[in-house]
Amino acid sequence: MARTTKPLSNTQIEKAKPKDKAYPLNDGGGLFISIQPNGAKLWRFNYYKPITKKRTEISLGKFPEIGLLRAREIREEYRILLAQGVDPRTYKIKGEQEKALQQAYTFKTVANLWKESKNNIKELTLKKYWAIIENYLFPILADYPINEISPIIAKQALDVPYIQNKAEMFRKSVKLLNAILNYAVYSLFIIPNNPCEKIITAYESPSRGEIPTIKPDELPDFFDRLENSNLDLITKYLIQWQLLTMVRPNEAVTAEYADIDEEKGLWIIPANKMKQTKSNRNEAHIIPLSKQALYLLGNIKRLSLNGYLFPSLRSESGHLSGQTANKAIRDGLGYKGKLKAHGLRKIASTYLHEAGILPDVVELCLAHTIKGIRGIYNKAEYLPHRRTALQKWGDYVEQCQLQAIAPHLKIVA
Template sequence: MANTTSPLTDTEIRQAKAKEKEYNLGDGKGLLLRIKPNGSKLWLFNYQRPYTKKRAVLSIGSYPEVSLKQARSARLKYRELLSQDIDPKDYKLEQEAKAKEAITNTFEHVANLWLESKRDTITENHFNKIKRSLEKDIFPGLGKQPVSKLKATSFITLLRPIEAKGSLETVKRLSQRINNVMNYAVNYGLIEANPAQAIGEVFKKPKKKHYPTLKPEQLPELMKALNTASIQLQTRCLIEWQLHTITRPSEASGAEWSEIDFKQKTWTIPAERMKKRIEHVIPLSNQAMKLLEIMKSISGKRKHIFSSTKNPRKPMSSSTANVALKRMGFDGVLVSHGLRALASTTLNEQGFDSDVIEACLAHIDKNEVRKAYNRATYLGRRTKVMTWWSDHIECASQGNLSLTGSQGLSLIK
């Protein structure tokens, strides 16, 4: 007749005394209680490993911290794993590793991984801007939380006070960045699903705002203000440079002498300084070249065309033009980025090809075939557009002593 093990009782376990050598009390089906000479009692699961059929012992925990009922529940779980040819010891190690990984993979850690993955696709300024916003608004509240523990309500609760302040654009941007981080966590295999996928839907939508700009007929007003403004010469040159080249503020202020081809009359902005990380070649008009001549006497021996007065090794701040425009009386009416809109509106009204205008603005065509074609063929057509635009600016400067040359030019149709 086969030997059977009688199930243990709580009384039997409590009364079990320590002996000179450790010994085991069996509860059956692999569950053992080991009594050590020091009196401590440890639950063990004795089993045969799948495939190798070697005996193994797995610790369940100490008594009374782990009760008899809990030990039996663990035994049942381990026997179910064995029925599926899963080694309970391997399973336990895997679960412990996942728990440790969950603690390590905090939102801040994963956000930094996601941000690093974007470094080669966004400009340094944009990279730093995203990093600052996360450090300011997200990390203090949720940065130390494991991504596996975060829910939609975690993020919504954090963003509600920002919404209450009326900073709806900030809420929109943060919602997008949170969503990107959590999508990264899904793709990285840290979580099964993104709980933040639709958090943006619960907040008020910001009204679309365009950069303040002038109407085409107000261009002479701007040129007159530039002529009479009490600003430094290099600041005026920077504003006119941005106006003539139709570039973004950071692209204009960060221009380097090494990017200029004086023979070909082109300015090549490298991909790392462009918003869409694609190199942009700009044909330079005679007026733009004249601005470079003026700046050569100021910063010709430096790296940047528009170098900072405080630190000549660095470029002027991209906000310099905005500060100057405010002092000139354009506060709330025009910002430096709005100069692009002014150019775009004027060129479209004059009937220039919209695709060529978009190429001048360095806007990216979503159609890959068209994008490759446009980049290859539009340089010549853009040269004509940029020439017309600079002549138009100079014409608008009549009587205002434009920095770029003669007065009284007729409008080129």
């Protein structure tokens, strides 16, 4: 008949006195506590290795830090592992290694690795993303081990742009948080899942806000302000170029002479300079240049310092900042809260739609993707139609410029 071991009690363990040699007090099922000569009381679990069947033991910790109930819980966890053919010692070592690895990978460490892996993102775009990470995510999350990032911790960081009503910064912060956590899951394999994947559901959807703009019939006043402002000539040309070509601010400032075919009247913007979407990736954008745009190009050439249309000797990039036109319109022309550089595109779009130009043609002039089922099946580039549309727009812009300067002209008898 097998010998039955009487389970231990806390009182028995507490009253156990040290002897000249270490001795065990058995709790049963392989669990015992070793009473050391120096008075230390150490939990041990005795078991047979799954493969070799050799008897061995593993330390569970020290009493009273590990109490009797917790020691029994660990014993049962190890017995379940043994029933599955898993050595508890190997399991414990692996767990400690994974924990140490996760502790070494802070959110900031993983974010830097994510940044280094983003070779497919344009440098300027990545720079903007990184500024958002530094401004909104790092102040709270930077030093947290990646495996400790939970929704309640991440929400502390996301609350900042949300409470400040910075809708775009909030959305991008959520997107970047999830991109970094997903990188830790699927590229580094250091956390099993992304706990913040649905954190956006903790918030009421913030309003995106309209990009401020003016109506087409307000352009004469705009040109009056532009003509009589103290802005430098290159900035005035930048604003006019962006207006005539309907491009985004960053696409305007990165324009190079090498991308323009004056004979054919075409500006071909390489794909790496375009705003990247899933549908337009690796696609260049072709802009037919109106007579007014080509005339402006001739004036711009007189200020040429390098290969860029809008050069800057102070910038490492060699060209003006994407915010140059925006700042000029806001501060130099007095349109704060009324018009942004990006809003110039909306003026052109409004005019062309009201002039009866096909909506698909207008969207392609703006380098937008045609949405819906038509966008899937209609792959027409409408280049002749776009040339007509942009020339119509150029004629209207010129008309507005003439209206602006007319009152200032002196008629000589």
